[in-house]
Amino acid sequence: MLRFCDFSKTYKGGKRAVDSLSLHVEAGDLYGFIGHNGAGKTTSLKAACGILDFEEGNIFIGGISVKDDPMATKKMIAYIPDNPDLYEFMTGIAYLNFIGDVYGVPAKERNERIGKYADMFEISADLGTQIASYSHGMKQKLAIISALIHKPKLLILDEPFVGLDPKASHLLKQVFAEMCAEGSAIFFSTHVLEVAQKLCNKIAIIKGGKLVVSGKTEEIVGDGSLEEVFLELADMEGGEAGEA
């Protein structure tokens, strides 16, 4: 579903944020992407979503190159950034309708999904008010609902659990499980290692822009904890890519 092939990104000024990243997220995968602050996680996610341009390597979504046909790949995905910067001048429902219009979701289907997820995340009563008055958690919930409106085949999320209350976090995990069971893939970055260990069937750890390890969670973690593995790998000099 999502494949990074020797993807590298160098920012203006020469900073190499990601160096030769190769990774494969298959349909049905719940894939955790872990790394320090500034490791290159957000850069990789943004490049996959077509937000950041890149020169080296390639990224494929559903077999289509993000470089060659960004519109086709964007239609298959939904992206939730780490900070839910939404259109604050809109009401919640206006924002969801805007996203629905852009993805061409028919009104009936859209309303059904909005009703379902808004009730699930207990935000129905606030959809008529301006996003500017929302708390961080409410904005995060709205961003999640907007990402689910068009039933994406691949959901890309940057720190999705930040700002969510325990109940909403639990519900989001349920939604993830349902989506993966239906054949969608989820690729998300997180700092919460316990969540990644419990939730993800696959994990990748990135350090200084280089992939340190990737593969099935149980194979990477073994009998220990993800925290131990992460700290051990993080203390290693440089990044040495490897499949577990």
Place this chain on the structure above:
Amino acid sequence: MKRNFWNLYKAQLSMMLWAGKKNPKNKKRVKARSASGTIVAWVIAGVLIALYEYIFMSMLYVEGNTAVFPPLVAMFAMFLTLLTSVSYAKALLFEAKDHDMLFALPIPGRTIVAAKLLTMYTLDSILNIVMLVPCAIFYGIFERPHISFYIYYFILMLFVSLIPILIASIISALMSIIASHFRHAQFVTVILYVIFLCGVMGFSMTVGSSAGGNEDVLVGAMFEGMLSGLSSIYPPLAWFKEATMEGSLSSALLFVGVSLLAFSIVALVFGKFYGKIHELFRPRAVRRKYKSSEKSSGIMLALMKKDMKRLFSSATIFMNQLIGLLMLVVFAVMFSIQNFGAEGEEVAELFSIMFPFIFAMAAAMVNDTSTSISLEGKTFPLLKSLPVLPKEILRSKLYLHMAFCAPVILVCGIAVSIVNGLPIIGAIATVVIPLCYAYSAGVVGLLINLKKYKFDWTSEVTIAKNNLPMVLTMLGGMVLSIEPMVIALGLYFAGLPLAAILGACTALAVIFAVVMTLLMNALGEKWFLKIEY
């Protein structure tokens, strides 16, 4: 206490003047580049203002009525301060986004308010200096006044904005309080702002027209009448005139004293009660059950609706971007009421040349596209992540721009053409030339903004007011409408037929719009994709 005040003042001023350029490493080069954009915009504005002041001064000199010039420019400066301070007061005082953050700091409320008021005063003073200094220079060159003129003028110049700031703060506070009672508070503020602006424009027009009743009225005499009319309502204007032109010390002291008193009242009242009265400005967020939409829109309509909602979400954005349309309507009303058509064919022909360019100037001042990329702000990555082609995004912004401009230009153009009995070619030019200018200004503004964008702003006033793309587009529009009008009038008086002049002007405007379209097609998408945030 003092250190806190100056730190706050510096932070507020830089936020309003040149914040917005992403600079995570706080590099001096990036700071300087960001600041230079604002400075360049001010310099260009200053040069153009000086140019028009020189032309105006020359006209008054020929009429032998130069004494009206300095107080007249001061009057315009006061008007502009009043208009701009309403939005500054909203952004800095009543609906400031940094309110909670600042009031959580161990700094007294009065220090915060004082820093914000000084920021407002500084911003308005920049505008006043840009307007008033060239005026003194030209008056000095033409009239060689006594040294006392310069002393009084340059001292009083520093106090010109104080009373308008007081009035603007009160008006802005009232608007915020009224709007906070409505569910769509921002939309109500926009409406109130439009009413306020129309009121100010209508009032000044009434005072001006009542002063210039006779047929052969001279420009200087007309403005003199306007000045005396306004002076009777707003005495500080009379004090300014008496102090600078007649060297009256008592008037100078009155002007300075009352100005300082007014400013002190604002500082003291807001400083003492700001925390409490700020609660009055908070919109009452009402939780309401949302209404589902029964129909879905296409991508283009969805993008246009989004940008339109942003436009109506802030009075500052709305007024700064659509001020040209309001001016266009005011001009149309003015030209229709005066009914120049009754004065014969020659006058109708003259106005056939003037109306298209006057309308074009107003249309080119509609600058929503020149800020539309910057106003995406931190939501730009969201826009980029959507499955929408960049050219569709850019096109939606231009369509919205024309959706605002085209109906107003059509209605106003046709109305003044009929009322003033313009010949057919004049009527066509009055509609087509402004349409082409509006479109071209939209494209130019968008292209400049794609190159000169700012996303890291906290207040949209930074983008809507102190913004290089906007200033360049507006001033470019002004230059490209006034200069061709002067040339066209020259050709008309040289004996060239009206149809040939207007035909050529219309054709040139159309060609310019076509060239702009080709430029947009060639560069727009490329520049959009290059933006990294």
